[in-house]
Amino acid sequence: MIDRFGYYALGVLVAFLHVSFFSEVTIFGFDISVLLIALLLIILQGSKQGAYKYAIAAGIVVDFNSPAPFGVNVLTLLGLVMLNEVILRSFFERTSFLARVSVMMLAVFATFLFKYALFHMFFGMGVTLFRPDVYMGTGVMIFGVGILNTVLLLLTLSVITRADDFLQNKVYQRSRYRS
């Protein structure tokens, strides 16, 4: 049941926090992308189907709260899962440090490019009045957001790994004591 609906629920919860709590929280002026951190954690843990479920649910919630044309966030998150799947299968070991460091940078750049392409397409079609513009500062901002979120992803992974080790150790000690 949790495997079936857990990722959808996680997607809704994280997206909800993304548009409310984390929308104003920045570190050194750079946005915390809790949406991407959670998605990449799922991907790095090896749950492909979970990542797709999460992407669909989270994308819908963000689209409901965004003035952008509906579907932009669903398509962007789906695109990210596909891109990561290809990259992790072709270039890196999922558990390697290099994979952990590079996926976030790639995800931040890819999100920007996906959204830029979609906004341009919708603007060209006359569907939206929003015209995506890029300035010199955009590159710095993307780079900063990428680095910040990479650090946060590594920290979160480290906490999860330690917590997992601690729990495993506790279970092992208990079973040893019983035997």
Place this chain on the structure above:
Amino acid sequence: MARFSDETYTYIIAGVAIAVVGFVLHVTGVLRPVESFVVRGFAPVQTFFYQQGVNISEGFGLVTSIRAVAEENQQLGDRVKELEVANAELKESAVENERLKEQLGFIEKTGFESVPSTVIGSDPNDFLRSLLINRGSDDGIEEGKAVLDSKGVLIGKVFEAEKKTATVLLITDSNSSVVGIAQESRATGAVVGELGLAVKMTSIAQEDPAQEGERVVTAGLEDNIPKGLAIGTLQAVEGKDNELFKEAKIEPFGDFKNIEMVFVLK
């Protein structure tokens, strides 16, 4: 070339189908009641989380700088901004006063009627700088109306008004455009945003003597934007002699981070 499994294709097709169908329903307006219901249903909890985020963001700001200096600086900055706004309003009133005296022989300053609204969320996005507020067309909010912060500074315009909620496009967004006027030189131009990072005044006629340090207010040339709303101060004015127009950076009076409450003019 990496290939995806059948199950993966199912999720991709499902996701794309949801996006496309949702997009069509959104554009045709069929999805509006559902969107409105979802946003309205979550609004109280969302407001709570948004405000907690704002509080934490403010906390981060203090921790990352030297606390005492930052606090004092903040207070002084706020005070200066308040005085700048008051000064801008007074100057605009004085200019308006003079003109009305000359033309009509009497002065009548009408107070703006506004709808106080709470910010319930925003879309942290590279291309859009927007806020979601808890008032909509049921409260008299219409698209294109001016949105002010608690100090009376123009921070945006209503982009989309649902029944119970509305989306505000901030003036720092590249898609935002308001006609502004420099208070002393009376130079007019389009006040446009720069990717959520800054605001500039473009299309200033070459012969207009716009100068650094002048306060910029709304010109009142648009239907829903009244005259005299404070925007910011002109910074470096740039323009070559052989060009028709020049442009200038604006240091806005408004603080575009941590906005909790806004006022939409009716």
